[in-house]
Every structure is written in C-alpha cells, then in structure tokens.
Amino acid sequence: MAALHELLNLCQCFSAGSVASFDLMTRARPPAPSTLRDRGLRRLRRWTVTVAAASAGLVGLFAVLAVNSFPGHASASGSGATSTSGAAPASSSDASSSDDSQSAPAPVQPQPPPGGFFGGGRGGPMVVSGGS
C-alpha cells in the first residue's frame, strides 16, 4: 500500500514538471523579425534622443564655463566694465563712469581728441604737462 502511494506521488511530480517544461518551451520561442526590428528601432530612437539632449546640455555647459573663465576677459556691463568688443563709439571715459546703468562697451582703439583740439590762445601757461 505504501509503495502504491509513493508511486502516485512520483507520477504527480512528473506531470507538474511536464507542464513547466511546456511553459518554458513556449517562452523561448524567438519573436517575429518585425517585432525585433520595431524593438530595435525604438531602442535606437531612445538613444538618439538621449545623445542629442546630452550633447546640447554639454555644449551649453562648456559655453558657460568658457564665458566665465576665459582669461583676461572683462564682463561688459555695469560698473564701467569693458568688453572685448571694440566697435561701439563710446569714449573710454564713459566706460569708467560711476554710472552703473551704462552698459556700452568701451572701444579698444584709442579715441582721438575732439575736433579743434588745439586752440589759438596766447599767454602764459596755466598748467604743466610733463612726466611725473
């Protein structure tokens, strides 16, 4: 009797293992080529978007770093600052004004004196310009 009971148990185990094996065989079936292609395209699109976004971010990051750390550069607004641009027709004295609202960059080229720089006055000097 005991031996019969043991045999029945063995059959049940075998039966369950067969079902499991069948399931595994079902899952291991390779997907259709079109599914694989679609999956690959989706993955490629995700990578493309990610790389593009990362590139744009890095470009922006390096631009900010360069602007803030380029040696010898002076920022171009307020407090009489000058910029590396030399095109604006403002005088250099404007650039050093205490008026913080000014933002025109000072020209890199020297500004010649105003027209009619030399007057026609006569008489003794009022002031001396010499080395000091």
Added chain:
Amino acid sequence: MLGVAEFPALGTGVRLLVTYGDRLAEARRAVEAELAAIDAACSRFRDDSELVQANRAAGREVAIGPLLAAALAESLRVARMTEGAVDPTVGRALRLIGYDADLALVRPRGGPVRLRAEPAPGWEVIELDARRGRLRVPPGVELDLGSTAKALAADRCARAALEAVGGGGVLVGLGGDIAMAGACPPGGWRVLVTDRHSAPPDGPGQVVSLTGGALATSSTTVRRWVRGGVRLHHIVDPATGLPASEHWRTVSVGAGSCVDANAAATAAIVWGPRAPGWLEAHGLPARLVRTDGEVVTVAGWPREDART
C-alpha cells in the same frame, strides 16, 4: 574769473582750474573725494588697498569694488589697445627693479638689484568679472595700475568737478595727466608741455592751447633712481620686465580721454622708433622728444615754433 587750486595727491601734484572761480571749493571737494577713492582701490603702496589685497590672494578669487573693477577693465582695454606695451601685470617686474614703495623711499636705497630679463605674465592671465565684482590673479602675478589709474583718476576728477560746479569748464592736472571737461576759457587752456610736470611755467618746452579732451605726458626723466650704479626708471617694457630702452625721453599725446592719452604716451616710450607711425595712424596728435632733445611731432601737433 578763473579759480585755481593746487594740492598733493597720489604721490604727485594736483592742479585744478575752474572757469566758475566762485565754485572752486565745491570742485576741490569733488576732486579730493575721487582721488581718495582711487587711492584706496588702486594703490600699490597701501597695505589696505583693494589692489594689494588682490595681489596677495595667491590665486584665489576675490571680491572687488566697482571702482577697482572699472580701473582693471580699463587696464585690460589699454593692454589690448597697445598690443601689450602697457600691461598691468608688470607689478612684480617693478618690485624686482626696486620700485616697491613711494619714490621718496626708493631713491635713498643704493644697493644693487638683480636685473633679469623676464617677460611680464601678460594681461591675458587676469580673470576679471567686472559686473559681478570678481577678480582672480594667478599666483606669482602682481598687478600695477600705476599710470592707467592716475589717468583714470584725472578723467573722473574732471567729470566730478564739472558736476560739482554745475557748469563752465574744468581742467584737472594730475602729475603729467590733464583732463578737461565742459567749456574751455576763450582761446583754450594754456599748457606747458615739457619733461617734468614740476617744471616752472616759464621753463623749457612748448606752450599749447587746448580746447577739450585730454593730454598726457610720459617721461623717463622723472621717477628715476640708481641701484648698484645702474640708472633705472619706472616705465617697464612688459616684453623684458626691465626699464624700457630710451629712444624717446618724453612723449606727450592728445586724446579723447586721459586714459587713452596716457596709454599712448607710455606705449610710445616702450615702442621707441615705431611709435610715430602708430600715433599718426590713430589720429593722436603727439610730441615726442628724443633722448638727444630732438623733437618729432605727428598727427597735427603744432610745430615747435608755431604760435598756438
């Protein structure tokens, strides 16, 4: 009636002229305030100046005030304008040739100094954010704003004095640097152009009349000293870190601002023979005196014998 005041500042002499003579006191107060602010920000000889603190920061970024930021921005512009002939990074070179204090203290020292040709680091190494008021000077680099700061002071003083007076015309002479603002007196401001700003009014040189803008003179005949038998002067060639070779002893330049005039005059001393061409090309009237006394004028500067 013309108002005239004279007083010392920034290690040199100030001469203030206003056409509204009765407002001279207000003009002088405005000038003195500007000069005090410039000295506190830009002096190389004051332990408590912002510039000295920045030089001592050993490469750290430091916060600076708007006035020093403006002066540094101008010094960088001047360096670009003069192709590096006037460079704020010559501070160490000046110290090494013995100019590390007010000249009254430098002259009595007679001991030798070790002269070594060593180019200045160059203005490009300075990291300045004038808008945010941040400055980083690399380790080993010492800034000197000497002539640029003095010229900037003259420009600012002229504007401040005119504003304080409320009209008329103002002339500020700061050492050899002259800045004018407002309307000039009839015939212009009469200026003796010579080697030394301390020369008497009837001394040698040329008298010209100026109607506006600015005039600056740089010379190797002043701020000279002797160390170990070697004669030195204060205009350093950034390319060598040594006093510039003396082709011109004195150069006077007219420009739209004193900063530009001073920069051009100092650069001309450094450049030597190529200076007249540059000055002419930029339309800057100038008078250059060779070491042998021969005078060269360019860009419309009146002839020596002309009545001006």
